[in-house]
Amino acid sequence: MKLAVVVQRYGLDINGGAELHARYVAEQLARRAEVDVLTTCARDYITWRNELPAGESEVNGVRVRRFPVRRERVPERFGRRSHHVFGSVHSIADELAWLASEGPASTALIDCIRRNEAGYAFFIFFSFRYYHAYHGIRAAASRALLVPTAERDGAVGLSIFGPIFRGARALMYNSFEERAMIQAVSGNDAAPHVVVGVGSEVPASTNPDRFRRKYGITTPFVVYVGRIDENKGCKELFSHFERYARAVRGDLSLVLMGNTILPIPDHPRIRHLGFVADEDKFDGIAASEALVMPSYFESLSMVALEAWALGKPVLANGRCDVLQGQCLRSNAGLFYESYEEFLETLALIQSNRRLASAMGRNGRDYFQRHYAWPVVVRKYLDMFDRLRADDERGAGRVPIEPLPGWFARRRAECRAGDIVVRELPSGPSRRAERRR
Amino acid sequence: MPPEFSVRSDSVDVEQIMQQIRARIREKRGVDYTEEELRQLAAVKLEKFLDPTRVRSDLVQHYQKARQPGGASTLEPPPENYAFDDHLVYGSARGASGRLITSLRRLLNPVLKLFINPNPIIQVLHRQSAINAYNREQFDRIADLNYEVMHNLVLELTRLSLEVKNLKMRVESVSGRLDFSDRRARALESVVQYKPGSGPAAELAAAPTQAPAGGQGARREAETAAPGAPIKGEAQRARRRRRRHGRGGAPGQQVPGSGAGGGAAGAAREAADGGAAAPGAGGGAGDSLPFDGAEPGRAEAPSPGTPGLTDQ
Numbered sequence: 001m002k003l004a005v006v007v008q009r010y011g012l013d014i015n016g017g018a019e020l021h022a023r024y025v026a027e028q029l030a031r032r033a034e035v036d037v038l039t040t041c042a043r044d045y046i047t048w049r050n051e052l053p054a055g056e057s058e059v060n061g062v063r064v065r066r067f068p069v070r071r072e073r074v075p076e077r078f079g080r081r082s083h084h085v086f087g088s089v090h091s092i093a094d095e096l097a098w099l100a101s102e103g104p105a106s107t108a109l110i111d112c113i114r115r116n117e118a119g120y121a122f123f124i125f126f127s128f129r130y131y132h133a134y135h136g137i138r139a140a141a142s143r144a145l146l147v148p149t150a151e152r153d154g155a156v157g158l159s160i161f162g163p164i165f166r167g168a169r170a171l172m173y174n175s176f177e178e179r180a181m182i183q184a185v186s187g188n189d190a191a192p193h194v195v196v197g198v199g200s201e202v203p204a205s206t207n208p209d210r211f212r213r214k215y216g217i218t219t220p221f222v223v224y225v226g227r228i229d230e231n232k233g234c235k236e237l238f239s240h241f242e243r244y245a246r247a248v249r250g251d252l253s254l255v256l257m258g259n260t261i262l263p264i265p266d267h268p269r270i271r272h273l274g275f276v277a278d279e280d281k282f283d284g285i286a287a288s289e290a291l292v293m294p295s296y297f298e299s300l301s302m303v304a305l306e307a308w309a310l311g312k313p314v315l316a317n318g319r320c321d322v323l324q325g326q327c328l329r330s331n332a333g334l335f336y337e338s339y340e341e342f343l344e345t346l347a348l349i350q351s352n353r354r355l356a357s358a359m360g361r362n363g364r365d366y367f368q369r370h371y372a373w374p375v376v377v378r379k380y381l382d383m384f385d386r387l388r389a390d391d392e393r394g395a396g397r398v399p400i401e402p403l404p405g406w407f408a409r410r411r412a413e414c415r416a417g418d419i420v421v422r423e424l425p426s427g428p429s430r431r432a433e434r435r436r
Numbered sequence: 437m438p439p440e441f442s443v444r445s446d447s448v449d450v451e452q453i454m455q456q457i458r459a460r461i462r463e464k465r466g467v468d469y470t471e472e473e474l475r476q477l478a479a480v481k482l483e484k485f486l487d488p489t490r491v492r493s494d495l496v497q498h499y500q501k502a503r504q505p506g507g508a509s510t511l512e513p514p515p516e517n518y519a520f521d522d523h524l525v526y527g528s529a530r531g532a533s534g535r536l537i538t539s540l541r542r543l544l545n546p547v548l549k550l551f552i553n554p555n556p557i558i559q560v561l562h563r564q565s566a567i568n569a570y571n572r573e574q575f576d577r578i579a580d581l582n583y584e585v586m587h588n589l590v591l592e593l594t595r596l597s598l599e600v601k602n603l604k605m606r607v608e609s610v611s612g613r614l615d616f617s618d619r620r621a622r623a624l625e626s627v628v629q630y631k632p633g634s635g636p637a638a639e640l641a642a643a644p645t646q647a648p649a650g651g652q653g654a655r656r657e658a659e660t661a662a663p664g665a666p667i668k669g670e671a672q673r674a675r676r677r678r679r680r681h682g683r684g685g686a687p688g689q690q691v692p693g694s695g696a697g698g699g700a701a702g703a704a705r706e707a708a709d710g711g712a713a714a715p716g717a718g719g720g721a722g723d724s725l726p727f728d729g730a731e732p733g734r735a736e737a738p739s740p741g742t743p744g745l746t747d748q
Contacts, residue, residue, distance in 0.1 A: 088563045089521050331448045340461045348457070358448045411542075412522050412555060416566075 001033040001384065002119065006136050007126040008104050010039040010064055011052065017302060018149040021198045022126040023059070025147075028199070028377050030062045036120070037064040038112060040104045040132070047072045048104035067109035077101050086154035086417040092409040095160045105131050114139040122384060124172075128164060129155040137164050141400040145383065147172045150182055151297035152321065157420025162186045167400030170383050172196045174300035176429035177321040184424045191398075192390075194383055197300050199373040202309040203279075208287030211280060215273060219251040222315065222346070223288040225281055225303045226295075228260035228272070233294030233317050238265050240342040245269045247343060252350050255288065257281055286310050289356065290333075290349045298322050305371050308332050308363030313356050315345055325428030332363030517568045520561040525554055 007022035014020070022037075029035050037059070041050040048069045057064050081098040084090055109132055113123060117140040125133040128148040137144040146168040150156050165171070165186035171193040173179040183189050212218065228234045234256075241254045242265060256264065256272045257280070264272045276284065285291055291307035293316045301323060304314045314333030316323035318341070327333035334345040349356050369375070391397070403409065526541040528534030548554065 084559070088559050088566065090559070327450055331450045334450060334453065334457075340464070341457060344457045344461060348453075355448065355453075359450075362448055412558065 001121045003029055003033050003035045004038050004113075004116075004120040004123045005029075005035060005126070006038045006109075006113065006123055006132055008040060008048075008130045008132055009042055009045060010037050010059065010066075011043065012059060014043065016045060017298075017300075018127045018147075020302065021147070021149065021300075022124075024198055024201070025124065025376075025380070026062050027060050028373055029380060032377065032381065033121075035062055037062055038109060038123075039064060039066055040106045040109060041066045041068050042104050046075065054108075065112070067106045067112060069104045069106045070108075071103075071105055073101065073103045082154075085158060085414075088416050089412050090414050090416070091412045092159060092404055092414060094412075095158050095414065096409070098158075099131055099134055099160065102129070103131050110135045110139055117143060122169075122387070125168075128161055134160065134164055137168050138400060141167045142169060142397050144168045145170045145172055145387075147174070148178065148182060149174060149299045150178050151299050152181060152421060152424075152426070153297060154417030154421055156181060156185055157415070157417035157424075159414040163401035166191060167398065169387055169397070170194075172380070172383065174198070175322045175325060177325050177427075178299050180429060181424055181426075185420065192383065192386060194379050196376055196379040197305070197371050198302060199371050199376045200302055200306045200309060201278075202306055203282050206283050206286035206310060208283055211283035211287045214280070215255075215271075215284075217253070217255065217271065217287070219253050220289050220350070221253040221255045221271070221287075222290050222292050222349075223255045223257065223284055224292045224294070225257045225285065225306075227258050228256055228262050228264065230262055231295075231297075233296050234262055236317075237292060237294040238267075238270065240336075240339050241270065242267055243339055244343055244346055248347055248350075250350070252289070252346075254292070255284065257284060282306070282310065285312055288312060290315050290346075293317065293323055295323070296320050301326070304333070305367055308360075309367040309371070311357075311360035311364045313349055313359035313363060315342075315349060321426055321428050328428055330362055330366035332359045332366055334359075517572060518565055520558070520565045522558050525558055 005022055005026040007019060009016065009019050010023060011019075012023075014023075026035050026037050040048065041052045041054050042048040043051040049072050050068050052066055054066050054068050057066070078098075078101040081094070081101050085095050085098045113136045120140075120143060122143050122145055123136065123140050124145045124147060125136055126147045126149060127133055128146060128150060133146065137146060144167075146164070148165070148171060155161070162185070165182055165188040168191065171179075171182070171188070171191055173182070173193060173195045174197050176195055179193065179195055224234070224237065226232060237254075245252075245267065251269070253269045253271055256270070257274075257276045259275050260272065264270065273280075273284075285303075285307050290313045291304060293301050293304050293314055295301065296317055296319050298320050299322060301316075304316065304323065304326065307314050308330065314323075314327065316327055316333055316335045318324045318327075318335035318337040323333075324335050327335050334349065336342040336345050349359075523538075526538050526545070528537040528541075530537065545554075
């Protein structure tokens with residue numbers, strides 16, 4: 001079986017959530033099938049500048065085919081169009097223009113998919129919101145599996161994506177909340193789907209003492225791992241933690257790992273380590289009291305799964321449905337929606353060792369049951385088998401809805417994406433994975 | 437108070453824990469008051485304890501009244517927001533013929549666009565409508581927030597005023613007790629200066645008929661013990677006698693240490709009585725002085741001027 005993983009960027013040094021997800025899946029599936037990665041030459045997701053050479057290469061034993069991006073993103077134009085399609089009534093043509101300006105606009109990649117459609121059993125597209133996924137699925141809908149990695153933002157509410165969600169052969173969701181959101185917005189309940197998520201390359205053993213020695217950290221701490229960005233809720237985290245440090249005596253610190261685009265407060269109990277190697281990351285999580293995940297929008301927090309895999313509880317932002325749902329289903333994390341809740345939950349994790357270790361055990365168990373690689377890979381393979389069985393029976397192939405005509409595309413009838421999303425049902429899902 | 441979190445190793449229920457945490461937060465915030473209780477606290481207590489010239493206890497009611505249509509607010513009610521979209525430009529309200537007109541207009545739109553492009557105007561007006569709705573929503577939200585903040589402020593002010601009042605009363609009580617203790621200490625100091633069989637008390641004991649217990653000598657000691665304390669003459673002496681009688685049993689019964697057989701101890705008692713009975717120490721203070729074997733320091737008296745307001 002020959003598979004193609006199609007993703008906007010790919011490489012060992014590319015740590016975006018969806019990109020890392022795609023790499024992990026490609027590497028795992030490569031052990032069971034022939035896998036090609038089809039991607040662009042871009043490394044930077046802001047400009048999509050062609051920085052990597054076009055053509056074939058190999059990354060961790062997986063063949064990678066890179067295609068140049070035809071034009072870089074113009075942030076001003078993209079911002080203006082985003083404002084328009086997310087904020088006001090607009091047309092399909094406006095949305096297509098928005099998609100083109102978002103990029104990465106690689107027509108060569110789409111042409112390759114179209115030309116080689118028959119050469120691959122399935123194409124696994126990552127991130128519905130980008131150019132390559134939209135046009136790629138339209139080019140090879142009958143063999144397209146979509147891993148949407150959808151967050152609760154205006155893009156989900158755009159009209160052009162409805163046919164994509166309904167027309168892909170199968171959807172591999174990251175969480176029950178993501179599935180509920182996409183099904184509500186597109187009505188694609190009939191499309192084959194599974195909530196699968198992603199595993200993680202968590203080491204079998206960690207060395208917390210080594211981490212403490214290396215960074216000179218002697219006090220207990222909670223850790224944040226990821227890009228330090230206001231959009232990730234870090235500003236609110238800093239504010240909450242500073243208030244917490246004033247309110248609660250003790251020496252609990254906040255340790256931050258990751259590149260920052262946000263000024264970090266000069267506080268004796270906040271420590272920024274910058275971008276760290278995977279070994280340090282895992283050792284740091286293992287040395288911590290808990291992982292803090294302050295993000296408002298996540299389709300799946302891989303770092304939260306990693307913390308659970310290492311037996312650490314998670315303190316998550318409860319305004320993110322996905323994180324809250326995972327905490328509830330796993331019984332392995334607490335969540336906050338206000339400073340008072342942050343104070344109480346963090347103080348509880350810090351003071352109640354039995355609770356923290358019980359949640360850690362639950363987290364490890366949850367990870368093993370749902371996100372260990374054998375489980376994840378099995379779900380992919382089962383889906384391939386199911387689709388092939390459907391093909392053999394001549395069932396299951398629903399042609400993708402064509403784009404409307406020239407005039408219809410220009411009719412300003414599409415509602416603002418933000419408003420559409422705001423009206424979607426929200427809240428965590430408590431079913432399915434909940435332990436009995 | 438919600439129960440503490442008791443955790444068995446494998447029975448963590450995050451949902452329950454979060455419910456308990458939220459209950460605890462609600463308890464801390466004190467938002468579990470009913471609306472009626474809040475109103476009662478915010479109005480009644482203010483009337484009782486706050487200075488009415490400075491704080492209006494019906495602040496909340498005034499605020500609500502001002503926000504009602506036709507209330508005291510000087511703002512005109514806002515005009516109704518409109519929903520603007522392309523139907524408003526191309527549409528028609530003439531029933532079946534209106535639909536035809538709408539279709540015709542849409543069909544001819546490309547021709548119109550040769551002269552003027554209405555789409556940006558439609559988008560701008562639609563956006564303005566959305567902005568208006570947003571502003572209105574924000575205004576309402578902030579007004580609600582103001583109301584809540586004001587409500588809570590009035591409530592907190594009431595609580596604080598009650599606390600201040602209580603603290604004032606306690607300060608007065610403690611101040612009275614301190615004053616009393618001070619006087620008692622000075623009286624005790626004066627007592628230990630005497631040795632049995634010497635000094636003015638012994639002289640007084642030797643001449644009981646000339647100077648009854650609590651006479652001039654004792655009075656001088658009392659004056660020494662409580663400088664500035666006026667001697668009230670016969671009335672005070674009569675009161676002391678009454679006290680001694682009360683302590684010793686029936687009137688006429690001799691109290692140990694008093695009278696001729698009282699000696700130095702009796703004189704000392706007088707001295708102490710005189711000191712303790714000085715104004716400012718309370719009328720009954722001398723009854724509990726520790727000369728009858730009671731343990732020093734246990735004597736307590738109501739504070740001056742605040743009868744029944746101590747925290748005892």
